[in-house]
Amino acid sequence: MPNRTLLTPNRLCLLLSAWIVLTGNTSFWGLLFRVQGTAPSGWLFVMSLFFALVGLHLLLFRLLAPGRLLRPALTLLLFLASTAGWFMDIYGVALDSGMLRNAVQTNAAEAREFFGWSLMWRWLWQAVPPIVLVWWMPLPPQGWWRATRDWVLGSLAGLALLLVAVLPMFSSYASYFRNQKEARYLITPANVVLGSVRLARKSMAVPGPFEQVGLDAKRTAVPGARPLLIVLVVGETARAANFSLGGYARETNPLLAKRELFYYRDATSCGTSTATSLPCMFSEQTREEFDAGKAARRDSVLDILQRSGLAVRWIDNQSGCKQICARVEREQAEVYHPTSCEGGECLDDTLLYALDARFAATTIDSVLVLHTLGSHGPGYFRRVPPAFRKFQPICETERIETCSDEAIVNTYDNSILYTDYVVDGLIERLAAQSQNMDSVLLYVSDHGESLGEKGLYLHGQPWLMAPAVQKEIPIIMWFSSGTPQRLGLDTHCLRASLDAKVSHDNLAHTLLGLGDVSTSVYRSSLDLLAGCRPRAAGTQAGS
Numbered sequence: 019m020p021n022r023t024l025l026t027p028n029r030l031c032l033l034l035s036a037w038i039v040l041t042g043n044t045s046f047w048g049l050l051f052r053v054q055g056t057a058p059s060g061w062l063f064v065m066s067l068f069f070a071l072v073g074l075h076l077l078l079f080r081l082l083a084p085g086r087l088l089r090p091a092l093t094l095l096l097f098l099a100s101t102a103g104w105f106m107d108i109y110g111v112a113l114d115s116g117m118l119r120n121a122v123q124t125n126a127a128e129a130r131e132f133f134g135w136s137l138m139w140r141w142l143w144q145a146v147p148p149i150v151l152v153w154w155m156p157l158p159p160q161g162w163w164r165a166t167r168d169w170v171l172g173s174l175a176g177l178a179l180l181l182v183a184v185l186p187m188f189s190s191y192a193s194y195f196r197n198q199k200e201a202r203y204l205i206t207p208a209n210v211v212l213g214s215v216r217l218a219r220k221s222m223a224v225p226g227p228f229e230q231v232g233l234d235a236k237r238t239a240v241p242g243a244r245p246l247l248i249v250l251v252v253g254e255t256a257r258a259a260n261f262s263l264g265g266y267a268r269e270t271n272p273l274l275a276k277r278e279l280f281y282y283r284d285a286t287s288c289g290t291s292t293a294t295s296l297p298c299m300f301s302e303q304t305r306e307e308f309d310a311g312k313a314a315r316r317d318s319v320l321d322i323l324q325r326s327g328l329a330v331r332w333i334d335n336q337s338g339c340k341q342i343c344a345r346v347e348r349e350q351a352e353v354y355h356p357t358s359c360e361g362g363e364c365l366d367d368t369l370l371y372a373l374d375a376r377f378a379a380t381t382i383d384s385v386l387v388l389h390t391l392g393s394h395g396p397g398y399f400r401r402v403p404p405a406f407r408k409f410q411p412i413c414e415t416e417r418i419e420t421c422s423d424e425a426i427v428n429t430y431d432n433s434i435l436y437t438d439y440v441v442d443g444l445i446e447r448l449a450a451q452s453q454n455m456d457s458v459l460l461y462v463s464d465h466g467e468s469l470g471e472k473g474l475y476l477h478g479q480p481w482l483m484a485p486a487v488q489k490e491i492p493i494i495m496w497f498s499s500g501t502p503q504r505l506g507l508d509t510h511c512l513r514a515s516l517d518a519k520v521s522h523d524n525l526a527h528t529l530l531g532l533g534d535v536s537t538s539v540y541r542s543s544l545d546l547l548a549g550c551r552p553r554a555a556g557t558q559a560g561s
Contacts, residue, residue, distance in 0.1 A: 025155050027088055027165075028080070028172035034092060034148055035075035035176075038207065039068060041144050042103040045110075046204040053198060063190050066183045070191075071205060073179030078211055080172035085165045092152050099207035100145035104137050108419045109396075110474040112203035115213040116294055117478045134417050200483045228315050231302065232322035235537040239327070239383060243504065246383040247457045248328075248532050249373070249448065251441060254292070254336060254392030255477060257466030258285065258490040260427075260434050268409070270434040273442035274494070280512055282493040282546075287465045288522040290488045291478040295464040296340045299522035302530075302539045314341040319526035320385070321345055326535040329384040333372045335364050336389045343387070351388075365403060366390045366440045373447050380455060383533065390440070393433040395467060395476050398426075406436040423470040430469055445496050456501040458532055462525055463491040493520060495546070505532070511550035520546060 025033075050067070054060045083091035102113055111117065160168065184191055195201055203209050258264050262271045263281040288305035289295035297313035298305060300320060324330040324346055332343035335351035352359045355371040369388045376386055391401055397416045399407075409428035413421035421429075441461055448457040466488045468474035477488045495512075502509050527544035530537065531551075542548040 031079040045106040070183035077176030104140040115216040235326040253463030256463035279496040398429040461494040
């Protein structure tokens with residue numbers, strides 16, 4: 019332990035910066051050594067990086083911990099660094115502002131799955147000792163002038179160390195960070211601090227006016243026709259790679275395989291997390307056009323459908339609708355079958371009871387969105403009742419890092435098997451009502467999942483560096499017996515189109531087409547069914 023009289027605020031921040039760079043950035047150093055190996059020729063760059071990161075964090079620590087805020091700010095930063103490092107090490111993820119937005123929007127039940135002995139042990143050895151030092155070590159008394167001077171000098175020292183380390187090897191830095199784009203998101207706690215600043219800046223920005231789109235939306239009901247019920251099932255963390263409907267070797271869709279349905283074999287999401295994908299998939303804009311920062315102040319396709327005269331309802335068995343359903347009728351699934359719920363979460367079979375309850379209320383053409391819990395990790399085993407634990411052995415803990423890859427995949431596959439049961443049950447109920455109403459079921463997952471491939475787990479990687487399994491999703495469509503004729507749909511044509519590349523970009527326009535909604539924002543080129551049915555009377559095709 020250092021002499022208690024030798025530490026100043028600047029020396030303390032320097033010491034803590036070196037500690038965090040050495041112990042809290044194992045994912046960053048692991049990537050570096052995987053890329054360049056351990057050849058002696060690369061050690062000069064390694065040493066330069068070490069001093070650059072120490073300088074960077076000295077600068078951050080000093081900027082964020084001035085004067086009397088020193089001890090509490092350093093305590094918070096040390097806990098953030100330890101938690102972020104643990105999360106990246108365990109799940110192989112990178113932390114950007116999008117991942118932080120996911121964390122902020124995570125509900126209590128989801129957050130509990132990440133806390134356990136593994137995280138507490140990380141805190142105990144990595145965060146607690148330096149925090150004890152921060153509070154135990156007496157610092158020399160300082161007036162406001164000396165405190166300000168030391169704060170400025172410490173910040174400048176961090177900046178100087180950063181520049182002195184980087185500038186002589188700038189070409190090496192430029193090459194490395196250009197080719198390893200994820201590396202910048204692995205530097206902690208700088209990634210958390212900078213990501214939080216970006217997130218806060220977006221959230222604190224003066225909101226612009228609410229933007230309504232599709233104000234010209236209208237439709238003409240078919241006289242004497244039965245009510246049309248469009249059921250959209252929003253899947254959670256279901257990746258296409260594990261659907262046997264798409265060729266997966268295991269039989270994870272035994273019930274749906276017996277149905278006359280349509281499975282798109284090359285579908286991608288518009289994001290790798292619910293916070294991004296959900297607003298994007300319900301926008302009439304494409305992924306390239308979509309602006310996540312404006313989504314909460316802009317109509318979704320549900321608003322357009324409701325404006326046209328369709329009855330729209332959202333039933334949630336998840337952590338919310340990210341403002342998509344703010345202006346339509348919405349409720350929680352648990353009210354329909356509370357016995358399926360425990361610890362603040364419900365199994366997805368509660369949605370079967372929700373659908374049963376909606377039939378009597380469906381007297382006009384309607385859209386019903388069912389937001390599932392699906393395969394949300396890391397507690398995959400919690401999403402599945404015992405009767406569906408077909409694939410063994412399973413991982414019966416949220417600490418998936420303690421389980422074998424085989425057990426993780428088995429547990430995830432069981433969740434897909436259960437999704438098969440739930441979606442098939444919804445279809446069965448809709449089919450039983452075919453004399454009373456026409457119906458369409460559309461199942462679309464919000465994003466995929468990593469199950470240990472290349473050391474990655476869960477989801478939420480930045481789009482440009484995310485693996486395909488986090489982007490490739492299942493899309494399923496089913497029609498009741500009289501619905502194709504009502505829609506003028508050529509099912510042979512539709513089946514021939516199932517190998518086409520499709521994405522979340524198609525969802526909003528397919529819903530508009532199914533509802534025969536006439537609006538200038540509709541694009542027939544993005545409607546999955548437009549090429550296989552005559553254009554509905556009055557429906558306008560956009561560009």
